[in-house]
Amino acid sequence: MSSFLTVTQLTGATVIDVRTPAEYAAGHIPGALNIPLDRLERALPTLRGAAARRPIAVVCASGARAATACAQLAAAGVEARSVEGGTSAWASAGKALARTPGARAVWAMDRQVRFAAGALVVLAVLGDRAVPGLRRLGAAVGAGLVFSAVSNTCAMGAALSRLPFNRPRGDAEAALEETLAALRTAA
Numbered sequence: 001m002s003s004f005l006t007v008t009q010l011t012g013a014t015v016i017d018v019r020t021p022a023e024y025a026a027g028h029i030p031g032a033l034n035i036p037l038d039r040l041e042r043a044l045p046t047l048r049g050a051a052a053r054r055p056i057a058v059v060c061a062s063g064a065r066a067a068t069a070c071a072q073l074a075a076a077g078v079e080a081r082s083v084e085g086g087t088s089a090w091a092s093a094g095k096a097l098a099r100t101p102g103a104r105a106v107w108a109m110d111r112q113v114r115f116a117a118g119a120l121v122v123l124a125v126l127g128d129r130a131v132p133g134l135r136r137l138g139a140a141v142g143a144g145l146v147f148s149a150v151s152n153t154c155a156m157g158a159a160l161s162r163l164p165f166n167r168p169r170g171d172a173e174a175a176l177e178e179t180l181a182a183l184r185t186a187a
Contacts, residue, residue, distance in 0.1 A: 003070065003081055003082060004063075004081060006083075006084050006089075007083065007090045010029070010057055010083065012054060012055065013054060013055045013056065013057040013081075014050050014053075014054045014056050014057065015029055015059055015083070016034075016047070016056060016058050016069070017032040017034050017035070017059050017060070017087075018036060018037040018040065018060050018065050018066060019034070019037075019060050020036055020166040022103070022104070022106040022166045023106055024036075025100035025103035026099065026103050026104070027098070028098055029083075029090050029098070030096070030097075030098040031098075032059060033179045034175075035047075035176065035179060035180075036161070036176075037065050038158065038162075040069055040072055040073070041072070043176070043179075043180055044078065046183050046184055047078050047080075047183070048076070049183075049184065051078050054186070056078065056081070057080070057081055058070050058080050058081070058082050058083065059083040060086045060087070061087055061108040061109065062108075063084060063086045064110070064152065064154075065109070065157075066082040066083060066086060069082075104165075106165060106166065109154075109157050109166075113154060113156050120137060120138065121138040121141050123137070124136070124138030125138055
């Protein structure tokens with residue numbers, strides 16, 4: 001059995017969106033529940049119970065965070081499959097994304113990472129004239145990007161996900177509890 005599902009294979013699955021609350025609010029697969037990747041461990045007991053009732057499909061923007069989440073779930077004994085291509089594939093297939101009323105548009109996390117990394121490298125190269133040795137910052141960012149690709153992790157993405165514009169308005173813990181309650185009662 002493949003560890004991926006296509007967007008046409010989601011019928012009957014519980015869809016878990018592991019993007020930041022702001023990304024989720026800006027557009028998600030209808031019916032998907034938001035459990036941010038950095039809160040996945042907290043949700044494990046509830047996810048274990050949900051997986052016993054229905055298959056779990058994990059989605060993010062493109063598939064990288066969903067694959068990371070599936071690996072974490074598998075390590076905890078919870079079977080889950082990643083949605084191939086993520087919400088980008090869903091939208092490309094002509095399917096509508098649900099949006100949380102009043103949500104502000106945010107860039108996808110991979111775009112935020114590319115912007116931040118690029119800006120730091122440009123700053124380091126240009127700033128090296130004024131502050132000799134600043135180019136080392138650019139080298140460190142480059143090394144971090146290489147490590148990110150090799151390990152399929154992203155420290156910069158994890159840091160950016162904690163910034164205020166990537167957090168939901170209101171009480172994040174209450175939002176997670178509401179999601180977990182919905183997951184517990186889902187058939």
